[in-house]
Every structure is written in structure tokens, then in C-alpha cells.
Amino acid sequence: MTEHATTPALPDGFRSIEPTVSICPQCLDRVTAELAIRDGSVYVVKSCPVHGQQIELREANADYYLARNTFTKPGTRSVVQTESRRGCPFDCGLCPEHDQHTCIGLIEINGACELACPDCYTGRQDIPDLTLAEADRMMDFLQASESGQAEILQLSGGEPTLHPRLLDLIALAKTKRFKYILLNSNGLRLAEDDALVAGLAGLLPQFEVYLQYDGPSARGHSVFRGRDLRDIKERAIMRLTAAGIPVTLVATVRQGVNDGEIGAILRHAMSIPGVRGVNYQPLAYYGDSRADDRQDRLTLTGVLENLERQTEGEFQLRDFVPLPCNVERVALTFCYRENGRFVPITRKVDVREHLPLLGNTFAFDADEYLAQAAGDGGVCACMARFLSAVRPFIPAGYGRLSEKEKAGYFNRNLFRISVSSFVDAYNFDLKSMQRECVHVVTRDLRRIPFSAYNLFHRNP
Template identity: 35%
Template sequence: MFVEYTKSICPVCKVVVDAQVNIRDGKVFLRKRCHDHGRFEALVYGDAQMYMDSARFNKPGTIPLHFQTEIRDGCPSDCGLCPDHKQHACLGLIEVNSGCNLDCPICFADSGHHSDGYAISAADCERMLDALVAAEGEPEVVMFSGGEPTIHKQILDFVDAAQARPIRTVVINTNGIRLASDRRFIDQLAERNRPGRPVHIYLQFDGLDEGTHRQLRGRDLREVKQRALDNCAAATLSVTLVAAVERGVNEHELGAVIRHGMAAPAVQSVVFQPVTHAGRHVQFDPLTRLTNPDIIAGIAAQLPDWFAASDFFPVPCCFPTCRSITYLLTDGEHAVAIPRLLDVEDYLDYVSNRVIPDLAIREALEKLWSASAVLGTEETARPLEKAARALNCADACGVDLPEALQHLTDRVFAVVIQDFQDPYTLNVKQLMKCCVQQITPDGRLIPFCAYNSVGYREQVREQLTGVAVPDIVPNAAPLAAMLADSPHGSKMADSDGMQRNGTTRDATNTGRRAVRQ
């Protein structure tokens, strides 16, 4: 069933192409055709009904205070942001380096022990922070990432520079290796973790099985992760566990990761991200890739006493199929999802024009169901306090709550599912409402999914290093063979004659026609 027409890119050469969204067998697929490389199709949402229902949660966007580029070639070729973009930045992301102390088999940034890598300077960082402030006024969150940001010699200076500006929360996106071994560094971060200017740790944490670590990270990091968590707890640094989830590798560990996070004193939330198939990644079939509804269903199946699929709601500030969140009240033993106590759907429905019982509660829930929500900060504590007014009557909700959970002052825990687009799944309609913006050294704010998919990452690395970076499509040849043998590929080829790989030209095409230089 045809749903809509949109634009996308060829995953081989990155040229902008026409695309269509279709429903088949209860799932949502993106289909597109490149003149040179043939037709492609990818699964974008594993539950068609959830996809259609999510339209109600599409909140009108807030325009940035300042745009950095003009409209010339159209989305996604004018990123910077251009005036066609429909949402401000809930989160600004600065990659401080391309080097890393790991060489993970999966890495959308293609980071590692590069001889041609880069590290930004203090002047670069301040210019990037100023660009974010110019666009946002008072940015809610800036995240320092990489590469591995903690190995940058000036990372603490970068945190200081962010805190010297009207930026409310600083997040360090890290694999945890330095946090596990350098107590002095932990203490220096803790000194900067101040009321009103918190520092939060976004810790890579893919699972508890040795095989998960070796397949996704190339080595067993379980002890490293635990030492990092222990050190953060001792320093009272709040932590989000972030799991990259790949089909056939670690989707069976969703419940275990949540349980581990809830038992860890420092951890206040867990984020699950289906693997972004850009940069480096393992072999995959784009017709059977993991999507948000698959993660939600897996969580509900693995922790049925705590979760149902209906506990998760789309995030309205971005395109609603990109991110879903639920919040739990927990005392460590019991857990109850907040959507069972409060009609979240009524407050976040922007289409049905329902009568909103309390606009203050709606405003609070909008802050919580946002890409900028970071538990453990005042920015989430205030909306939680507002929401508490609607949660004071457990009996009226028909929910038998343990006494320990009858007040919102008890521990709140968040579970987030975020599916970033890649060259196979990029949909311009979703991209235009992206609220996670990559900040470049020349002062542009580029939607995260465009930065990783369209060619901007390669462009920036080339500018910073002077070394040409080809847009290589990893595993293109193995993917072609896999799809030829797969029952999905055979079935589709029989029914519509589509080619899945289209590798009629060298896969190292630079594809820079998609990016305005």
C-alpha cells in the first residue's frame, strides 16, 4: 500500500533520488531508485499501525534563532541549517576528535587509531559553541563526542567553555575506558558537575554477554564498563547507558541492560539505538534490520511485569517515528510506567484537538518527551514536579501502587529508543524535523542523520585533515550476495524486478553531488 512520496539518497553514490514509503505485511518500507545503481528497499518501521498512529504526536516545530546557510539545491543538500528546516536543536553535538582508543567493528563515525585523524582546537570548540548559542539563545544540551572525547587533551577546557555560556547541560559521550582507570579525571568532571550546570555521562553499554562486546566492540569490555559505573557512582555523576542493538547479536539483552541500569546507583536512564548502518558496520539485510517497534516489542517480551508496548510514546519534538520514550517509577524492586498513571496520549496528541485538562502538565510532558531530556538535571526535575500533580491519585487511576511508588519523589527511570537514519533509510521528510544537530568547525548545524549519511562527515574530515576520504559503502559486495540468497531478496526480485545492491559502478564513488560544497 502506497503511503507517501518523499526524497532520499542512493546509498552507493549519495545522489538525491525520489522515494516512496509503502506498507507491506504490516511493516513500513522505503523504496527508491538511483539512475546509476538501481533500486533499493529498506525496512524503516516494523509496525505499520504504530507508524500511522504516530502522526498524532507530531508537534509543530520551533524555528531556530539563526540559520547558517541558504536554500539553493534543496534538502538534504543545503544543511547548515537552512531556512527549510522545521525544528530547532534540542541537542547540539560536537565531535572533538576522530581518534579513539577502540577500533569497534561498528562505528558510524569510522573512528579509531587513524593516522589521518583530527582533533579540534580550543578556538574551534569556542566557535562551535558560539554557533549553537547564536542559533538557540540558551541551548538545552551540548554533547561532546568523537572519536573518543575523553582522550582529547583539552576536553576539560571544552566543558569549561560550554559552562561559561548559557548552555544548561553538558553531556560526555564515552566508551568509559578512561572513566574506568583515571580517578583524577572523574574527580575533575565531578567538580564541574554543578547545580544549574550539570555534567552527565552518556556511556556506551551494549550488553552483558562477552559475545556482544566482541562482535560490536572487538574486545571484552565488561569489567571496564563496571569500573566506569562504580567510579561515576562514587563521584555522584549521573549516567545514561547507551546500547547499540544489532539483529542477531544483542537484541536478546534488552531486558538485562534495563535491569542492570536500574540496579546501578549512577544510572538514571537507558537508550537503545538500532545500529546505524553508516561508517563501519556488520553485514546486514536492509529488509530485516531492527527498528524502534522491534526494540519496544523486545523490551515488553523480556520484562512483561514492567513494560507493555503501550507504555512507550513517540517524542513529538523530532519526527515522531524517530524516538520513543517511557518513564518508570521504581524503588529498585517495583516498577510502574508513568503512562499507566497519567493519560500521556491526551496531552501529547497534536492532531485530534482534544481538550487538554491542564496546560502546565502538557508543558511538563513535552519537556520529558523530548530529545533534550536528561534525567538527574534541574531541567527534568521541574517538569517531573509539575507532572506529580497529576499522579497524586493512584487509586483514581485504577492502579494498585506499592506505597513506595505513590509519590514522584521516588526514583524515576527513563527508557529511550532512538533509530537514527542511514543511507538506506534516509527520508527527507523526517530529516527536516531533526532536532539533534551536529556542529561543524565552520559554524554550521547539520542534522545528525544527514551528517552521517549524505557526505557531510567526509567533507568535514577532508577539510580538517587535508586527506581525501572516499564515501565507501561497507560490505556492499557481501550485501549483494546476501540479498541474492535471502528469501526476502528473492521474493522481491520475483515480484517487482528490483535490484537490492546495484553495484554497477565502483562503490567508492565520492557522492559529493549530494552536498553543496
Template identity: 40%
Template sequence: MPERKVAPYIFHGQTVSLCDQCLAPVPAKIVFDEGKVYYLKRCREHGVRKALISNDIPYYKRCLDWLKPGDRPQEFQTRIEAGCPYDCGLCPDHEQHSCLALIDVNDECNLTCPVCFADSSPSRSGTLSLAEVEARMDALMASEGEPDLLQISGGEPTVHPRIIDILHAAKIRPIRHLMLNTNGLRIARDREFVEQLAELMPGFEVYLQFDSLEPDTLKALRGADLTRIRQQALENLEEAGISTTLVAVIRNGLNDHEIGAIINHALSWSCVRGVTFQPIQDAGRIEGFNAGSNRAVLSEIRRSIIDAENPFGEDDMIPLPCNPESISIGYALRQGRAIAPITGLLPREVLVDALPNSVSFEKYPELRSRISDFFSLSTSPELAPGRLEALLCCLPEMPTPRELGYADLFRVAVVEFLDAHNFCISRVKRSCVHFVSGDGKIIPFDTYNLFYRDEAARARKAASYAAFRRQLADNAIVLEGEP
């Protein structure tokens, strides 16, 4: 009797991804192979493609334990016609509201970075008027009621002639947290501008581009050695007491070895509330990028955080419940440069029930209350004996839990966006990071760069849909509606 053939991998499940050549939606097997997670995608025109999704099978499976019912938007902007990802707007098939909404106020930038998701540069035109920006804010208000977080972005938003007016327009609306996404050049050079930003506190934060501590790496990612600019920007933010998050785009073989160093550098500034790491995405301008060798996946960065010389351990970097496969986060109490992680001490059910998006702690008294209740010695039998005492001994001058504020926390997050290689229909439907477009539509970051950002993206969408229809025709399937 002949021996049965054994598959060279473990078949875990199935999803819908995209062909990285024609961008048509294609079936994808989710397989475990040699300790890693891959998509095996089959396109009728371009054959089988293999994409790395995770290098940590246990963590990949653990993410599903953190799922919870999505918080739906108050208002949808489009109907379901052609199906995901062709009806973005948000459509009623989307499972998550906007935890973080972005408004690009311009296309112009004062840098021409070799890596830029938006493909911005000094030669790009396109600046929204204040009225146009406010119309987008109002579209977000209609969808969210009281938005969790609005990030003003670009291009480089600080070169917009009315950027301060735009930020004030956001502050008069019931938005829980406001951020300015910037490369830091104006903050480093314009002290009066920094003083104007300080007037927006509290509930305001600078999202500062900070990819590396090494000049050659900065040149590769940003086209210039910005070391002195970053230093001066942080000095000005520190002096003004402006809450800041450092954000680093990570490319394997370039700056992935700096993850621990960036966290340690962040802790040297009292104004820095945390670090966000973003694996490089195949979108916009990405000079020198190779999807096979340069792609970093979330699990790799998470492992580097855990392995670095800092207190964050395996249980401290958890999946964020709103989109657990795409976001990992860890919270710590902070006293100066010393930190003591707390996410690993809290039961999963407490965090799933109470954890908000990654930056709005100061506007979420419910989370603060849950942490306080759990840290109370009289109400926390789950806490192992001595754990709380050890925690407070590490940070002897910490306020009591009920007095905790945003400045007493330090946050590390990994946020992975999707492109044609790692696209997954379920992750898109759970996406909680959204762009607000000019027609009032609210579009997931993952599909915005692929299909909606500009004329080139819309052309890709049309080509993708045409390829999709060809494949459907081969199977004699007929769809009603067009994207």
C-alpha cells in the first residue's frame, strides 16, 4: 500500500487577500510552516504567491483570544455594492469605528523622504482650506459623535499656512485627543510656534517622526541626517511640556536593531508618553525596499521589544482588542526613566472590557478606574502576593492608582498596516485607523493607500476590480453594482 503524502505545512484557515501583481482579491490559505505564518495565495493570472505574516505562531493564535464586539460608527457613508474592499466609506459591512482618524491637510512637505506612505515632497501641491478641513471634521463628528482621536497629518501639516487655526478648530469640537503628525522641522526651528502648540494642552500631543539614532539610517529613510533637528525638536517640546509620541518606521536590515535603543532614548525625555513602531508598508514612495527581504512584521518588532533591555516582557505586549492582529500594545507606570509594566498584571477580561485605543488614556476615566480597582489590595485577589508591593517598590514616588494621569504612563505600540502582500479581508473589516476624505467618506488606512488616496490609487482600484471581474467571469459569477 503506497504511503500517504503529508502536507509540508499545517493548514490553519482561509482568508481573502490580494494578488500583489494585479491586486485582484484572491483566496489565501493561512498556513504554519517552520514556526512562521504565511499566506499562500492563488491568482488565476499570476499563480501562487507566498507572503510572510508572522514569525510567532503562538502569538498569532493568541490574538484571537482578544477579540471583542466592535464599536460601530454612528453613521455609515456608503452602501454595500461591490463588496470589500471596493465600497470603503465606511460601509455597513465594516466592523469597527474610528479609534484613530486622520485628516491630511496638504500634500506639500519640506522633505523628500525616500520612504513616504503619502509620496509627499516640496514639489507637491494641494492644500485644503480651513473650511474644507472643518467639513472633514464635521463628517467625522457625524460618524463618531465624540471621536476618540483625531490626527492632523499631511504632507507636512506644519507648513500649512493656517495650521494653528486648524488645530483650534479641532479643539472646539468634542474630540477626546488631538495629535499633530510632524517631521519636527518647524518645531525645532520656530519657538513661537511651539508656544502656540503648548496652548492646546491638555488633550493635545505631537506625533514626532523618529526612525533612528544613526545618521546613515536617517539618510536612507529621510534623505538627510536629521539628528540635530530631532534633538532640538525634543528639547523644545520638553521645555514647553507638550505630550509627545515618537513614531518609527521599521525596515528590516536597516533600523530593526535600534528598537530597544529608541525606547531607551524616549525614556530620557519626560515629555515623551510612548513610542509607536510601524513596520514598513508597500505604499507610496519606498526607495530601496524589497518585500521579500526588507519587510518587518508585527511579531518581529514585538519580539525585539521583549528581547531588548527594558522591563516589557512576553505578557506585557498584548494584542489591542479592537484589531488584535494589527496592533500590539504595552502600558507601564513611569517615574523618570524607570518604568514598571502593568498590562501583564491585569487579567485579559479587564483589559478587553476597558482598554481604549492606544493614546487616549487621559480621556478614559473608566480605564483609569479599572486599573485603580485592580491595584487596590482589598479588591484584587487575582494579583499574586507581593506583585503590587514589588511594583511600587520599583517606583516609590508613584502617585496612588486613583491619582494616575497620562504623564505617569509610558506606552509602547506596534501598528502594522496592510498592503497587497499581507492584505486580509477580516483585518480590513476590523481596521480602526481611518482617513477622512474630501467627499466625507471615512476609509481604512489599509485600503486608502491602495485604492483611494489619489488618482494613481483610484486607477489601481479600477484595475483590481477589472481583474476581480475577470476571475468571477471565469467562474460564471455575476455581481450587481460597481465600485
């Protein structure tokens, strides 16, 4: 792999923020680049000696981008498992250059799927079903990589509900002391299979379904999935929530497809008891995902600006905080119910004041802090201050509730909104690559940041 070291000259109208390293999407070599501002937005400006200058939108809102570092925390180092040889992103991983531990360890348990989405980042690979013995090894590896403190395990595919031993795999994961288990699903089987839903309900608590959801109109479904799946999604949501299984709606969003439904997705999700959150994912351009159409790329702050406009200011960009463990690519807020409406907690609590107390984790979790706030004493002065700030959001006698009652309380009264944007060859900048905290655990026992995996390692 060559590295091209020509420093790009900035075109007129751009103001440099800092140099970085990027990737040329044509030859996939490393190239030097600049992060630069023009007209209130941030761009990656790169220059490949072979393929010329390329300019890609990195973040729509430069003010948010420039302020993000006031939330950042030093990365949590993790066990190093590969050497630095060819340079990032080719040494995964994790190599010594990686600047964040694994918040979410993702295991792809199969390749089968009922759909053939044009933008599928797996490339619809023929991946065999993971055996329990392989899963056992991979889960142990993940725990060992995180010194026994691994937090969130995400089971993905393909479509993981088609794996014949899915329930056994989740049961196995529950023996491995993960704090939380997420199951990705397109919902097709969950909409029909009572036995499967009942089996999943038997594995509660600390378990949640990340349900693919493309919006309340047919458009997103048709473009992203090839057909209108609205009825199926509603049936899946209804069955899961009726069984008490928490659901997060995961919405792929793309300019010109469903960017006009960002507010409607949130309103719909908030109207269904048992839906615990929405995660927006601006489309990343991997493989054959129609990269030529990306002139109007939607970014993290583009999603938040749309959300603010489409909810007429009920949820605003300033309500969101960059996730302290990955300020580059994840933003979130928690909302609590007040007088029948959800209100962002960040309007009441200044997260910046409490950063030292928050873990470097996507599990930076209102539930956990509310639970601590319900306890008594035995904490340092800063923690006490933080806990007193969140205490108004918990009910009297919370500490005496059963696990089921606590889950019920959260289902009714808390709601999480997050945006996760991923790195592709166009918007690649080294710092955000090295900060990524969702890591694919491979069958040959490596951890590879999700974006690097889809870009370089899935089909080497």
C-alpha cells in the first residue's frame, strides 16, 4: 500500500482546521488531507497524485464540529492485538494506534437474509452460520480483550433471526457477563414467529432488539429494501413490545430518500410504549452503495438540523451531546417524560460538568446513573453533585422496585435518541477512524472497527 504525501492546496474559500490523513476512494491509498471549513460546513480536502483533488463533506455544522472536543475524554486503552506495520486503517486490530476500547463488540452470526438491500454493507456475503463453539471462543476473546469488562455485545448478520441456534447464542452470551446484548434485525421473522418472540422474551433483561426501520412512508423501505415493509415492521414492533422486549428503531437516512421523515420517525417511535429509542444512521458509502449519488451527503449534524426543523424546535441540535468516547461520530441525548411529553435531560443537566464521571462507553446510560441516583451515599463529592442533578428524574422508592418494574419505568419514561455516522473512503479522516468504538469481532479473533471492516477487511 502506497502513501501519497502531497499536502493538498486548499481551494479558494476554504479555511484550514487541521491536517489529517485520508484515503483516496479510487486507489484506496492513504493520502494527506486537510479538514477545512467553507460556508459553515467542514470538509475533507485531499489530493491523490494519481486521482487528483477530492473534496468531501465531513460535517454539515461546523460550530458543532468545533465544539465537540469540549466533551471528549482521553480514550480508554484496550489490549493491543496486532502490530503497526502498514499504517491505519490496514493494521486492525486492535493495533497500538487505536485510541478507543470496544464499547460495542459486534459478532456476525450468519450471512443468510430474506432481503437483498442494494446498500447492504455486508455485500450479501455467503457467511456460514456461526457454531456455538465458535461463538464461545469469540465471546471469550472479546471479554479477554477488554480485561473481563466488555460492555455491549451486538449480534448481527445477515439476518440473525434466521440462525437456527439464535436463542442458544444469546443464552450463551448471557453467561459471559456482558452488560447488555443487542440483537440487530430487519424484523421479518419477528413479525411472524410467536415462538421466537417468546423465546427472546425469556432471555430478558439486559437485552434489546435494534430494529431496522426506514420511516413511516413507503419511500425509504422501497429504496433501501426493495419493497414496502411498513406492515411487517409495525407487526414486529407490536409483537416485541407486547412481549416486553425493548426496541430501538434504527433508521438509515439518506438525502433525497427519507431525510424529510427524520422528525416523523421520532414522533412515531415516541408514540409506542416499549420503544426505547431511535438511532439514526446517515448512509455510509461502502461497496456498491451508489456512491455517485452522494453529492448531498447527510451527516450527523445534517440529521440533527433536520430533526430540529421537522419537530419545530421540540428537539434541537443543542440538546445533543457528542458521545464522550467518540465525539467524532456519535451524538446522543436522553429524554424523560414530563407532563406527557419527552424532554431532553440535557436541558436540565450540563453533561460537560460531569464528564470525569462518565465512562468511555456507549453504555453511557441514563438508566445506570438514574439507578445510582436512587441509592444512598458512599460517593465522592462530584458524583454526589451529578447524582443530585439526575435525581429529580427518578420515582420515589425506585430502589425497592423489582428489575421488571424498573425496566417498565424506563420503558415508559425514558427515551434515547442517537445518531451514529460511519467512516467511508470518501469522508475518511484518521482521527475519527482511530476513535471508533464499535468493533467487529472476527472469527479469526481480531477486533476491527466497524467502518474499517466494511471498507478494507470484509473483502480483503
